[in-house]
Amino acid sequence: MSPASWKLAGVLALLLVTAGGVWQVQDWRYGRQLAEQAGLHQDDLNAISNAAAAQVRADQAKRLALEQRLSASEETHYRKLSDAQKDQARLRDRLATSDLRLSILLDAADPTSGRSVPAGTEAGGVVYGGARARLDRRMLNELSELPTPAIRD
Template sequence: MTLVQKLVGLLALAVMLVAGSGAVTWQVQDWRYDKQLAEQAGLHKDDLAAISNAAAAQVRADQDKRLALEQRLSTSEQTHYKELSDAQTHQARLRDRLATSDLRLSVLLDVADSAGGCSVPAGTGAGGVVHAARRAELDPAHAQRIVAITDAGDKGLIALAACQAFVRELVQ
């Protein structure tokens, strides 16, 4: 063998060793990279599962809050409806008693009034609570109007209380 052949053989051997070590190194790096990718994929999967569970828990909590609010509002609405119904029933009874003259509305007269020359007849209240006070009975039509005004006021107050309760429930 000549020196050139030996050098060519040696060079070929060196190229094969370099190529072989490069291939082995490449394969080892590929294994490491695959392992890192698998670990990252597993961590990403775990993170997504944790985020999904947290979001689902938040949705359940919000739904529970909404359901509780709806129940409180329903109870409040039923309470205010009952109050309104009771007030309307009371006002209807009062109007009926006024219409049948079962009940007469009267007002106290001011004894020290300077316009005391008014010829309003005093009521004959034998069963009255205020003794020795002069009273004047109201005309039934005026009494009906007063009852209607107080009925509207009662309805307004009940509606206002319902609105305030609704706002309080929403703010809580």
């Protein structure tokens, strides 16, 4: 081998070593960039996850507050309904056992029959005709447990 070929081989080896070194440095830099990018991506994912968890907690708190309001409203409604049913049953019992007497004041004339009611009619008296039928329907509707009238007027 001639000295020129040794020089050429040395320059070629030097170029290979330099290219390998540059390649290695590029690999390190690219790896560092990928690691930084992965870290930023992980930070973004954590932020998104935290925001979603906060939203879920807020929605659960709203749902719980709504459930509590509905429960209180339902309890109040149930209590009112139960009290009304008890009052209605008590009134029915009092009417059935004649503990409660109804007195009805009518105008001087019954508008449907054209007859006048005597002024001396007492509370224990009997009212006949259309006025009695209207009174019976009204009493049935007021004392009925049904939400709709028992007898339509």
